[in-house]
Amino acid sequence: MIPLTLHQIAQLVGGTLYDAPDPAAMVDRPAVVDSRLAEPGSLFAALAGDRTDGHRFAVEAVEAGAVAVLAERPVGVPAVVVPEVLAALAELARAAAGRLTDATVVALTGSAGKTSTKDLLSQVLPALGRTVATPLSYNNQIGLPLTVLRADAETRYLLLEMGASQAGDIAWLTGIAPPRVGLVLNIGTAHIGKFGGTKQAIAAAKGELVEALPSDGLAVLNADDPYVMSMASRTAARVLTFGRSGGDVRAGAVELDEAGRPYFTLTDQHGEVAPVRLALYGAHQVANATGAAAVALGLGLPLDEVAELLSKAQPLTPGRMQVLERPDGVTVVNDAFNANPDSVAVALMALAAMAGGRRRTVAVLGEMAELGEHSGDHHEEVGRLVAAAKVDSLIAVGEREAELIHRQARAAGVASMLVADRVAALEVLRQLLRPGDLVLVKGSHATGLAETAEQLCALPEAAR
Template sequence: MIALSLAEIAEVVGGQTHDIPDPSVQVTGPVVRDSREVEPGSLFVAFAGEHVDGHDFANAVVEAGAVALLASRPVGVPAIVVDDVQSALGALARHVVRRLGATLVALTGSAGKTSTKDLIAQVLARKAPTVFTPGSLNNEIGLPLTALSATAETRFLVLEMGARGIGHIRYLADLTPPQIGLVLNVGTAHIGEFGGREQIAQAKGELVEALPSVEEGGVAVLNADDPLVRAMASRTKAKVILFGESGEADVRAENVRLTDSGQPAFSLHTPSGCSEVTMRLYGEHHVSNALAAAAVAHELGMSADEIATALSEAGSLSRWRMEVTERPDGVTIVNDAYNANPESMRAALRALAAMGKGRRTWAVLGKMAELGDEALAEHDAVGRLAVRLNVGKLVAVGGREASWLQLGAYNEGSWGEESVHVSDAQAAVDLLRSELRPGDVVLVKASRSVGLESVAQALVEAGTEGEVAAR
């Protein structure tokens, strides 16, 4: 964070100082909520959660070097006490962002947010110091903490914004007002909470409504291939830039193809020129993510060649998102278990099919959460798609939703051997350990709550331990 005194922070957040001998002492380290992340000069944000109360760590964090706590009650050590810690954290982030002088890029969408954010960050880092959301910390706590990690040297701040209802993105955009707003897509993630795709579009479009006008430098980057996103152009005063494979897109891809290993390649066309891209990531769905990143980079002054080079060299920065491990015995594990929705599930299955040409493929899938009344139809459709893509075997893991996945595959298949339903992650591991052969490709994917990353990790470890014998 940019250096601020405790007195300044107290004024910004409307708090009272307690047990602070010298209010002129500055916070020079990071603002953190996890006591394990405290460094000398830190400000520790004490949230009182359902299971853990940050106030209980007051003495420990000060001993570890924290200058003070942002707290809801006095704790006997230096603290700035406020009525609402979350609101105070947001107010501090808003103040720091206004003082930074950095260009703030915000993005949202139903699928691909984290992968696209990682691409944007890697591309922009070629141009100037860049700070970006770690992982998927895209809510009312993670977003301000990310913003507060920027320093005086930061020139680009890339923030992922998530939403579980109308008004959420409006709130986040008020905390950290963006100059560039990117909307990737409107899908069915969290449709059970929103009530329909139109409501999701309404929520995602709050980002472009928050942008400054064309005259003030605002830019809305919209997906030309998604009608609900493209329609958001009417909801903003900002300049509109379209990306996609549509011929009307300002930044577009032509000659899209996959390499033999399933990595996308394409010709990148921007208003400033054209260049060739071959990505290190896996799956054709990353083309759209790359175009979104390219559109942002173009608006910030990067050439087509610079963008193409950066995209071609960019890797995955976040765990369990199409994380590919080649085992010594020739088995490939694709760990995409961080989260799942119908769009990302379909994209992952298509990537598996591309990666597995001439090889035996396995899809180890679990439930997709928060789909409401659409849950049965969506799980059934994913199971059917696995068969249509000629996935060798679907292993559906878990309860009711997994049974729907398996049933969809069974009904789509011709003899029922395309799928199997197992009770839990350990049963999936046991099955695969006994049946995997060198050269097989295994995709592991489900909503985060299922915890299928344990399956991927166990299979990776089994390969290093030599537990799978060649057959």
């Protein structure tokens, strides 16, 4: 974090110091919203959530070393008291970003693949300079300010994943940390229920990213997605495109190895070619890697170095096509951080590719949230996709919409079972799985299937 005194922080966020005997005390470590992560030099932001109120943990945070608490009322320890903690956290991040005079802000968005692409870029951009990247999927109004506040004077690239669940979200995020480079991966059906049920509305919201770019900036757009390409007219920045069927930066000769990991030839904007062999699973990762490559190439990294770094990159975020081998020969694909129709489709294709017709496949699929009035249609389509991917056994987890998946898959000949929740799913898996099986676990975050995947990996203890 850019070092700031408590007095400076109070001025920047319009707050008042309480119980702070030393206004010159320095905050030089990142802000946190979890008191268990507080450390000497940090700032604890006491957010009030649905389950608990951060103000209850103010004392613990300071005892752990936090210099002060960003709070909405006095808490008996040094505090900067403000009307609203979330707004103050954003204002503090905005001020800190403005002091990152030597850093280039690189932002990315899209309906699917944001976190995987961010993880790839976070392993490529350090070749150009010190990089601070969004951890996990901290891409919202809390996570983005926290990421910005991790950057310091030595940061050269600030890599920010930006999510949106309604129009205006990305404009708000770019207002905190104005990007110079913006990557838009795709427009799909994630959260479509919150956007009035249309991809056009999603594209309008995601396009807020390229509208925020300066005239000397760079917009990196997916040439294979017409919704994304329509954003070219909405930006003053230079446009660099990527894709498989076209684009300035292209992936060609795409193949999968026996484990389902893609390899391909990467062609840059000058027509030069280099081979890439990813350590990630699924053909859909090619688009993510090509988008990441376009950003790096646009920033001046040589093609050979981009290709080498992409080939060395490892999966970083749990629950995103995370592949774990159990000692008994069962392979668990934990893709359960979240789910939407597009990400379920590519996960099922990846499962089929990884099996290669040689292994029995099991899909554990939970319901998908925020799909609006056409949610039923989307869930029925997933059932058909399960059959198309030749999944051997399906466990559909949930209620009415899970039943739609179950019925469609069973009607197409898949051995399918409907269970009420993740606990029941785990019990079925205990009995069903045998050595050599390949099991995919995927569902919206609210289903809790990420925990099921973790428990499954420990039955027996997984080799990690």
